[in-house]
Amino acid sequence: MSVELVLVGLSHHTAPIAVREKIAVAESVLGDALRDLRAQPMLAESLVVSTCNRVEVYAATTDSASRAARAIRDYLSSRDAAVDAHLYERQGKEAVRHLFRVCSSLDSMVVGEPQILGQVKSAFATAEEAGAVGAVLSRACRKAFAVAKRVRNETKVGESAVSMSFAAVALATRILGSIHGRAVLLVGAGKMSALAARHLQGAGASRVMVVNRSPERAEHLAREVGGEAHPWETLPQRLAEADVVVCSTAAPMPVITVELAQAARKARKHRPLFFIDLAVPRDVDPKVNGLDGIYVYDVDDLDKAIDANRRARQEEAVRAEAIVGEEAAAFVAAMRSEAAPLVRELRLRSEALAHAEVERTLARLGVGQDENQRKCLEALARAIVNKLLHEPTTRIRAAGEEDDGALLDAAVKLFGLDEARRQAVALRLVEGASAESAEDAEGQAHGPARVAGRGAAR
Known part of the structure; x- marks a missing residue:
């Protein structure tokens, strides 16, 4: 095995x-x-x-x-x-x-x-x-x-984004230079906000704040992303503290007005503020994008960034x-073709010995027909075999993978395995052969003995 x-x-x-x-x-x-x-x-x-x-x-x-x-x-x-x-x-x-x-x-x-x-x-x-x-x-x-x-x-599989949230993070990084250590504000508690928050955290964001009209939903999302929940009424203050704002509410009218954005910009002393507007209808008044130092990307903007590389990805x-x-x-193939035969022989021999000892013990105790005791003893013997063989078989497999002939020689001598068998293990199989083919060849070369060994071990 x-x-x-x-x-x-x-x-x-x-x-x-x-x-x-x-x-x-x-x-x-x-x-x-x-x-x-x-x-x-x-x-x-x-x-x-x-x-x-x-x-x-x-x-x-x-x-x-x-x-x-x-x-x-x-x-x-x-x-x-x-x-x-x-x-x-x-x-x-x-x-x-x-x-x-x-x-x-x-x-x-x-x-x-x-x-x-x-x-x-x-x-x-x-x-x-x-x-x-x-x-x-x-x-x-x-x-x-x-x-x-x-x-x-x-490949270019990692070169461009295929989701709005990831595209938004890429754009924010391009504009802000780095997300590391930045503060993020989630306006709304939808799934898109949560996904965007995870991407921003993965990019190094150090703080995530959540505001939502429903305090319960804000608390739930804050727990989910490891952030802070704040009352909806504190939105102006939170805007002043944030570097990246992700908006995803179901409001029929913009919740981020020009006046609100201007106040946040003033409180931030004109440090850049990046809005990711994932809402439809939009949460951010389109006129906000015209303010100096404020950048707004809505769903259409992000979808363009996605479409540009979706097919290529x-x-x-x-x-x-x-x-x-x-x-x-x-x-x-490498794992199985090198040392597997040697490991298999060692395990089969050990299992056969363990099985023989179980039978001898049952006979000595005079409980050979007690199936429960037989199962308990067999389970104990199997556990001991697994424990004892784990480290040596692991090292033998590693030796086979790394062509460590010296260690394979030592294993043959230490466990009394025949020289011909060692040679079969050390030889590399024909290049390109599958792991299954290697196992089939082993079974044909040692079929009868193996079947007998497996039966004895059980």
């Missing part, structure tokens, strides 16, 4: 924020989540990625992939039972491909946005510090980061998907 990458999670594609927030893992408790997962031997090598748009758990396991996936499902469902219907699973090549797509921003709400790569890198760093990632998961993540860089370098996304698919296939 070779190593398998397993993923279970949910995202904006499968679950609304009301569901995602129920199992979101705050950065401050990420270490606790990793400890809970790693308490199960089959999840000893784990990674948790939790952002506003996704919660995903990755694991590299030498146990049954389906059993590991079930364990992750149980963990996530234990946080809230309602999430189970929204979860998706990926195993093997599809899990690798998904990780590569996530890091390359092809699975993001805004395809091409740069924030997700930094978020995964941060999650990986936390897992490394907690000792939760071994050679396999570490290699998969580092490869995912390299693939994301290749996608950025070889779609074409680039197709190219990016091809790169991800190619890299995922190559990664999985």
Whole structure:
């Protein structure tokens, strides 16, 4: 049984924020989540990625992939039972491909946005510090980061925005120079305001204020984006404090009048003020755009910026998907073709020994027909085998990937594996062969012995 990458999670594609927030893992408790997962031997090598748009758990396991996936499902469902219907699973090549797509921003709400790569890198760093990632998961993540860089370098998928909110942030950055440390005011508490706030926070905004005619909705949005709720009556004061104002109300008439904008400009001592008007009808009086130092972009302005590159981005996304698919296939083939046979033989031998000891113990106790005791002992033996073999098999696979012949030699001698088998592991398969073909060749070369071994181990 070779190593398998397993993923279970949910995202904006499968679950609304009301569901995602129920199992979101705050950065401050990420270490606790990793400890809970790693308490199960089959999840000893784990990674948790939790952002506003996704919660995903990755694991590299030498146990049954389906059993590991079930364990992750149980963990996530234990946080809230309602999430189970929204979860998706990926195993093997599809899990690798998904990780590569996530890091390359092809699975993001805004395809091409740069924030997700930094978020995964941060999650990986936390897992490394907690000792939760071994050679396999570490290699998969580092490869995912390299693939994301290749996608950025070889395609234009990240060059322009495809949503109004992201386009607005790009325009604000161009005019203000940088969003880092800027104050943001949300006028209205709609979904577009929340999305714009997240993009602005991702660009470095340090403060988010919310004003809305409904105090309850203002409080809710403020909690959602980690901001401050203020009474509607304080809008003039908040305008004076803001650098970027996102408007998205359902008002029939403009809420930002020329007089209000002039007063804010005076209080700001003519520092630039940038308005993103996402409302229809417009929230900002068009005449405000004529004031010095004030910049207003409405829906039509933003849509023009989007249309200019939407087709190009779609074409680039197709190219990016091809790169991800190619890299995922190559990664999985490398993982499986080098050291998998050696790992498989070591595991089968260990499982067979464990099974024999279970049978001997049952016979000695005179309870050979007690199925419950048999299952308990077999589960105990399997857990011990997994614990003992996790580190050595991880290192053997890493040696196979890195052509570390010395370490493979040492493994052969240490575990008493035959020389012919070692040679089969050390040899590279014909270039371009798939991981599945490699496994088939192994099965043909050692079929009868393997079938017998698997039966004995069970």
